Each structure stands twice: as C-alpha cells, then as structure tokens.
Amino acid sequence: APGIRGTVLVTADxxxxxxxxxxxxxxxxxxxxxxxxxxxxxxxxxLDHGATAVLVLPIDLPxxxxxxxxxxxxxxxxxxxxxxxxxxxxxxxxxxGTNALLVSPPAAIEPAFGEGSFAxxxxxxxxxxxxxxxxxxxxxxxxxxxxxxxxxxxxxSGGRGAA
Numbered sequence: 218a219p220g221i222r223g224t225v226l227v228t229a230d231x232x233x234x235x236x237x238x239x240x241x242x243x244x245x246x247x248x249x250x251x252x253x254x255x256x257x258x259x260x261x262x263x264l265d266h267g268a269t270a271v272l273v274l275p276i277d278l279p280x281x282x283x284x285x286x287x288x289x290x291x292x293x294x295x296x297x298x299x300x301x302x303x304x305x306x307x308x309x310x311x312x313x314g315t316n317a318l319l320v321s322p323p324a325a326i327e328p329a330f331g332e333g334s335f336a337x338x339x340x341x342x343x344x345x346x347x348x349x350x351x352x353x354x355x356x357x358x359x360x361x362x363x364x365x366x367x368x369x370x371x372x373x374s375g376g377r378g379a380a
Contacts, residue, residue, distance in 0.1 A: 218286035223266055225259040227252070256328040263323055270303075270321035273328065278316060279369035280355035289352060293319045296350045302326075304342035305350040308335045310357045310368075317356050 224242040228234050234244035243262055247255045256273060263271050272289065274281065289305060297303040302325035307317035315334040320326055325347050329337035342349040360369050 218283040218290070220287055220290040221272070223263065223268070225262050227255045227259050252330050253328045256330070260323050260328075268323050270319060271323040273318040273320075273330075275316065275330075275359065277360040278356055278358070279360060279373050280358055285354065285356055288354065289317060289319055289356075292350060292352055293321065296348050297321060299348075302342075302345055302347035303350070304338060304345075304347045305352055306335060306338045306342075307352045307354070307356045309359050309361075310365075314359070314361075316359050317352070 224237070226234060226237040226242045226244045227247055228237075228244065229247045231246050234246050238244050243266075245255060245259055245262070260268075260271055270293070272286070274286070289307070293303055293305045296305070303319070303321045304326055305317075305319040306315050308314065309316050313333055313335055315330060315338050318328065318338060326338065326341040326345050329341060331337075339349055339351075355372070358365070358368055358372060360366050
C-alpha cells in the first residue's frame, strides 16, 4: 500500500523473519512473552525510524488488500485534523476483538490485544484524550475458529464456499 512507509514483522518463526527481511521488512523474532510486549518492541523500532503512526495488522485477515490498508489510512487522516492523538480500530465480526489498530502518534496508547481488546483499545484511547474511530468493513473478518475459517473461505472464493 503506497501509504505505508515501512514494515516491522513480529513473528515467532525465524524462517518467516528471514523471508520478510529479504523483502525489506524489519523483523522481530518474538523473544518477549506475549504479543503486546512484542508490539511495544516493534513500535520502538518504528519510532527509531521516524514513524508518526503505527498500523498493527494481524496475519489472520483473509480480506486484507492494499486498497483496504489505504482505506484505513485515509479514514485515519480524515479524523485527525487537530493535534489530538488518533486511535482507529477495526473490531472483529463479533465486536470484541481488534483486527487492525492505527495509532498516531505511535505511543498514544499501549497495545492491548487479547480477549476484549476492542473495548480495551477504545477505553485507552478515551483515557488518552485521543480521537477514537471504529472502522467497519472487510477487515472485521479474521480466522480464530472453524466458523471463521468457513466464512473466510466463502469470502476468498467469491461466495462459492460454505458460509
């Protein structure tokens, strides 16, 4: 996506990190326990390279595309006319998890992925005085359960699979 200026891949798989590095990504092989700790480490790398925002995208989003990423960035830009921080979150299809998180400036809130993360991100944004934006759309579909996998199959096969 043209609006992305750099990528930091957080992974527990050294082979994935090596492959991503070959394509120009900075990588972190997760050493710290927990996703949120690894995301804080990735945010530090982004800040060291001059990032003014971070966008967290988990790997289990079957409808991800460059145009969806650009739509997130455009909505974020449209809601940040003031000096207030911005937190834009995409809920999962159940409304409880977070499927994408855009934070500007990067340290405006701490990542809070895990059970109930959407409410935790919204609460942290409000506590920080940030503009909070809920973004709906194709990225609300992630793959956590067998039902999610069937829904993803239906989406990625153009509706030919089971729903």
